[in-house]
Amino acid sequence: MISTAVIMSALELGFVYALVALALFLSFRILNIADMTTDGTFTLGCAVSATMAVAGHPLLALPAAMLAGAAAGAVTAALQTKFRIPSILAGIITNTGLYTVNLAVMGFSSNVNMMKTDTLFTLVKPYLGVGYKLIPSLVITVICGVLLVLFLKTRLGLSIRATGDNPDMVRASSINTAFTVTVGLCLSNALTALSGAVLAQYQKTADINLGTGMVIIGLASLIIGETLLPRGKTGLKVLGAILGSILYRFIIAIALRLDLPSECLKLISAVIVALAIGLPAIQGSFKPATKGGNDGC
Amino acid sequence: MLKITNISKTFNPGTVNEKAALTNLSLHLEKGDFVTILGSNGAGKSTLFNAIAGSFTVDSGTIRLDGQNITNMPDYKRSKVIGRMFQDPLKGTAPNMTIEENLALAYMRASSRHSPFSIITKSDRADFRERLAQLGLGLEDRMSNPVGLLSGGQRQALTLLMATLVTPKLLLLDEHTAALDPATAEKVLELTKKIVAENNITCLMITHNVSSALQLGNRTIMMKDGRIVLELDGETRQNMTTDDLLHAFHNQGVDNDRILFSAE
Ligand SMILES: Nc1ncnc2c1ncn2[C@@H]1O[C@H](COP(=O)(O)OP(=O)(O)OP(=O)(O)O)[C@@H](O)[C@H]1O
Numbered sequence: 001m002i003s004t005a006v007i008m009s010a011l012e013l014g015f016v017y018a019l020v021a022l023a024l025f026l027s028f029r030i031l032n033i034a035d036m037t038t039d040g041t042f043t044l045g046c047a048v049s050a051t052m053a054v055a056g057h058p059l060l061a062l063p064a065a066m067l068a069g070a071a072a073g074a075v076t077a078a079l080q081t082k083f084r085i086p087s088i089l090a091g092i093i094t095n096t097g098l099y100t101v102n103l104a105v106m107g108f109s110s111n112v113n114m115m116k117t118d119t120l121f122t123l124v125k126p127y128l129g130v131g132y133k134l135i136p137s138l139v140i141t142v143i144c145g146v147l148l149v150l151f152l153k154t155r156l157g158l159s160i161r162a163t164g165d166n167p168d169m170v171r172a173s174s175i176n177t178a179f180t181v182t183v184g185l186c187l188s189n190a191l192t193a194l195s196g197a198v199l200a201q202y203q204k205t206a207d208i209n210l211g212t213g214m215v216i217i218g219l220a221s222l223i224i225g226e227t228l229l230p231r232g233k234t235g236l237k238v239l240g241a242i243l244g245s246i247l248y249r250f251i252i253a254i255a256l257r258l259d260l261p262s263e264c265l266k267l268i269s270a271v272i273v274a275l276a277i278g279l280p281a282i283q284g285s286f287k288p289a290t291k292g293g294n295d296g297c
Numbered sequence: 298m299l300k301i302t303n304i305s306k307t308f309n310p311g312t313v314n315e316k317a318a319l320t321n322l323s324l325h326l327e328k329g330d331f332v333t334i335l336g337s338n339g340a341g342k343s344t345l346f347n348a349i350a351g352s353f354t355v356d357s358g359t360i361r362l363d364g365q366n367i368t369n370m371p372d373y374k375r376s377k378v379i380g381r382m383f384q385d386p387l388k389g390t391a392p393n394m395t396i397e398e399n400l401a402l403a404y405m406r407a408s409s410r411h412s413p414f415s416i417i418t419k420s421d422r423a424d425f426r427e428r429l430a431q432l433g434l435g436l437e438d439r440m441s442n443p444v445g446l447l448s449g450g451q452r453q454a455l456t457l458l459m460a461t462l463v464t465p466k467l468l469l470l471d472e473h474t475a476a477l478d479p480a481t482a483e484k485v486l487e488l489t490k491k492i493v494a495e496n497n498i499t500c501l502m503i504t505h506n507v508s509s510a511l512q513l514g515n516r517t518i519m520m521k522d523g524r525i526v527l528e529l530d531g532e533t534r535q536n537m538t539t540d541d542l543l544h545a546f547h548n549q550g551v552d553n554d555r556i557l558f559s560a561e
């Protein structure tokens with residue numbers, strides 16, 4: 001009942017959106033910040049990528065989108081660390097502002113059509129054949145995943161992890177938490193924007209609403225991944241996020257197959273996230289808390 | 298070494314909750330001084346430490362460390378040279394990171410030697426293992442365990458090691474054994490003595506235990522209402538018994554069940 005084409009596209013999209021799951025792994029799980037910039041940053045990535053591809057630079061579009069994403073992350077971080085705005089609100093403020101920025105990047109039109117434009121995928125098509133969409137998506141995501149794991153082992157990466165784990169202790173180790181939060185949010189938003197950038201070229205169109213609900217989709221993928229691989233070191237958790245994103249796309253594909261209207265998908269995602277994040281607390285309230293220390297968040 | 302001159306701090310000024318927590322307090326420490334601090338609840342002991350460590354800036358007065366004026370330096374910069382431990386064992390370590398990773402973070406205080414992109418090397422690891430072994434708790438064989446799995450005493454011993462891994466100019470200990478059971482507290486206190494003596498660290502220690510206040514270190518001060526009300530050193534201190542000191546408490550009006558109790 002599920003054709004190879006459906007499987008292929010679920011895999012392709014799974015890898016593309018996995019970058020958002022990686023971004024949220026960094027901001028939500030490691031830094032302990034629910035980064036509401038995500039939706040706007042994703043669209044920003046789409047917009048920058050589409051505009052640059054149309055201008056004839058489909059490859060340069062990817063690092064450019066990442067830079068734009070990092071800048072958005074820096075704004076959220078500054079609102080949070082310099083102006084002491086609560087992190088959720090900081091993200092929402094940036095996200096709101098990004099709507100206008102994204103429109104501007106697309107030349108004040110709500111979508112960009114790339115049907116006749118060269119993209120990353122059309123460029124490699126002559127060499128890769130049928131895998132021309134899957135292979136680039138897979139390679140980009142795997143490279144980002146590996147780099148993320150390596151980065152988190154460095155001293156800077158450790159300081160970012162500790163910032164989310166115990167900020168008091170981090171300050172006592174002479175690390176500036178404003179700096180670690182900024183680096184973390186820049187990196188996570190660069191990943192989110194890259195995901196948007198690849199997606200825009202993948203589907204040959206960018207739209208001002210592409211990012212709507214992305215933070216929830218990313219979280220759902222992340223949490224599905226954590227259910228698949230509940231324990232383990234950072235490497236396994238990153239792998240879990242990627243697998244979670246792929247599985248999420250399969251769930252969506254099946255839902256579409258069952259003729260569920262696509263309008264229902266956001267509600268389903270929202271329920272998955274609410275349940276998955278809320279479940280530990282509900283379970284905890286039924287049994288006496290015995291273990292201390294680890295249930296801080 | 299540490300020169301605190303006339304510092305004051307008032308919390309919530311101009312409100313009904315106004316509280317003068319430090320009033321014109323001065324304190325001079327020589328290199329290698331080990332000062333124990335006594336005082337009833339709310340005397341301003343922890344506030345004094347917060348002022349030294351830079352958790353807030355003082356309203357007036359200056360703080361100099363090793364000749365450098367640190368009065369307005371942000372906390373994370375001061376922590377390069379000031380090690381600190383709290384009563385709560387959960388405060389000093391990152392629970393979801395391994396023992397090794399926690400030590401690597403503490404090691405960053407010597408960061409001029411390392412690029413932010415460097416990783417924990419074999420020789421770092423050997424170094425950590427050796428230092429952990431000196432604690433005598435067997436932690437050297439559990440370096441890849443998350444710290445959240447350790448007991449309170451083990452975590453506090455690890456925090457002590459982290460605070461002194463890169464020898465600090467000044468070590469601030471805020472009732473760091475108060476949350477531990479007596480045997481573990483004794484052990485952590487022994488380790489403290491050993492590490493402070495071996496590295497000749499200048500140290501301030503808050504305690505509610507009158508006898509350890511007299512036994513440890515070379516000076517004792519008593520605080521009340523944001524001021525130092527009694528300073529003991531040299532012979533006066535040596536000849537002081539816990540009973541004498543308790544008397545001194547009464548005379549200063551520093552009456553406190555916790556202090557009396559712990560002197561038993
Ligand atoms: N951040 C703060 N805001 C308002 N008041 C504070 C703050 N920190 C301390 N205080 C007040 O300052 C006074 C001194 O508190 P501090 O914590 O220094 O006492 P302490 O001597 O350490 O007492 P204890 O033995 O109970 O630890 C107390 O009255 C306390 O309520």
Ligand SMILES: [Mg+2]
Pocket residue numbers: 342343344471
């Ligand atoms: Mg105190």
